[in-house]
Amino acid sequence: MSFDLVFTMSEASLYFLQQLINGLTIGSTYALIAIGYTMVYGIIGMINFAHGEIYMIGSYISFIVIAGLLGMGMVALPVILVIALVVAVLMASTYGWTVERVAYRPLRGSNRLIPLISAIGMSIFLQNYVVLAQGSRDVALAPQISGGWTFGDPQLFEVSLSYMQLLIWIVTLVCMTVLTLFISRSRMGRACRACSEDQGMTNLLGIDTNRTIAMTFVIGAALAAVAGLLLGLYYGVVNPFVGFIAGLKAFTAAVLGGIGSIPGAMLGGLILGVTEALTSAYFPSEYKDVVSFGLLILILLFRPSGLLGKPEVEKV
């Protein structure tokens, strides 16, 4: 960005830009978590209510790994982060797989309400399990990635973009691109798409649907773990209850964008994040949730299947 451009920007537009940056950061992480909801819904038509808890567990695992490696005297931050990422993704994926195996697979084919209840039970179980294992108080981690760029006229308003925010954007973008390629190009992705269209038929054609469904839970959990690591680093605090709120917001994002649609989850996450930031920016911040959930109701009134969702066609 050239200096001329910066200096011609007024205070109001610099402020808007700052809030847009804030909103895109929160939105990116909503999107990462929302993918898990939307993929599971897309393939089995059910909401995985334990997904927020997987995100929370991902955060805890990355905290433990980072604190452990720092404690062992390791200093190379990129190495620490990569190890934390790998461990968090692997362990959260295991949790995701287990949730499917324990709470969904035995109930396949039963009334829709039953796996829903078992997933809520799973969510309560995981939350309390972490409370017992880690305590219910906030666990904090010192800032690992600090600093960033500032631009704009210090007399008017200084816009800041931290390295951490940039990292969140980049990682989200990479994850989304890889996921989109995976779903559209790979053999496994094709199986996923086939499964979501007609599970019975896919099974008849010799595709292991159980394995495919387990795979979507694992992918969702892996992305939630990435979000857990990123948000853990960004906010520096985690407690056993963060999963509930984050899950609620991500679920909203998924519904907003059209549940079952992967680009919809990304769009929904970004819209929700930016709406929240801009509402806080121009109205008292207590109206943040009122406005974003009001927006959700409005969109669902006019587009019941969400922004990018396919209209529901009753299967006969």
Place this chain on the structure above:
Amino acid sequence: MKQFSRTLLSVGTALAILGSAAAVQAETLKIALAGPATGPVAQYGDMQKIGVIAAIEDINKAGGVNGMQLEGVIYDDACDPKQAVAVANKIVNDGITHVVGHLCSSSTEPAADVYEEEGVLMITAASTSPTITEKGHQLIFRTIGLDSLQGSMAADYIANTVKPKTLAIIHDKQQYGEGLAQTVKDGLEAKGITPVMFEGVTPGDKDFSALIAKLKKENVDFVYYGGYHPELGLILRQSAEKSFDAQFMGPEGIVNADLAKIAGDATEGVLATAPKSFDQNPENKARVEAIQAKGEDPSGPFVFTAYAAVQVMADTINATGDSDPFKMADYIRSHSFDTSIGKVAYDEKGDLTESTFLVYSLHKDGSKTPAAQ
């Protein structure tokens, strides 16, 4: 059930024996100590007990009150309002007319009604709810400040000492936080200072970047936060990252070692109103040492307020030569006392005229020191 009633009977007999033993020793004055000895907040009950016992020992060593020795009798209300009423009735039946307690405001309030009706003098060393003294009771006093005093105290400090150019007030929309934030706002407006912002955040939220950008845009140089440490910790941490360097201040709810864990270096210099640490008071040195010599902890917030409650009673009896609760209440309202928590005086309601809170400056290692006045 049968076994239970048998236990009751034996307890009753034991008490009857104790009662008769006391009757023989006419030269003692019993003070009931009511509070939780069991249950989840028993540790606070212990603080009160340590203070009361220490005060009674010191006073007895110095010759007692009006020639009588003091004797403490412990009653357990488990911080349960129903049990507190039962305890209050029991104290009345046992013929005791002086009570230090109760501890939890929710227990103190119903018990105070019993004492007022039955002519028992009560001084609570720990209950801070304003409603306890709002019913026009004659015999109910405290040796601890009200929660709401923190608000007006913070407002005074901001207006007289900090004198910020642009001030914002943030709260967590909860009864405690928003209530205090409102008191601070009213106090400041009475002094002609109008905050540029008065806004709530959602408890449990993690992202305050939008709020911080807004504070920055308004060129805010002082923020009062009404709420608890988890949200303020994140606000401080994110403010540091966004190079927003206003002075922050909060109530007792933010004074917690976890604040420094969350906010790290950003905790340094944050202001907070908190109950005075009376064990640091040089005048209490001998008392602190005496308590430590018994292997007990003098640093609990209610130790010296409980000590002071006994002092107020003893001084009053010494001065009036009478332990009648109504005469004592009149004397307490019209005089001031030198106690372990400093000079105390009472208003019509039975509340302290001076706050027992102090403005502290918090540090990144989790400690606190009195702030510059």
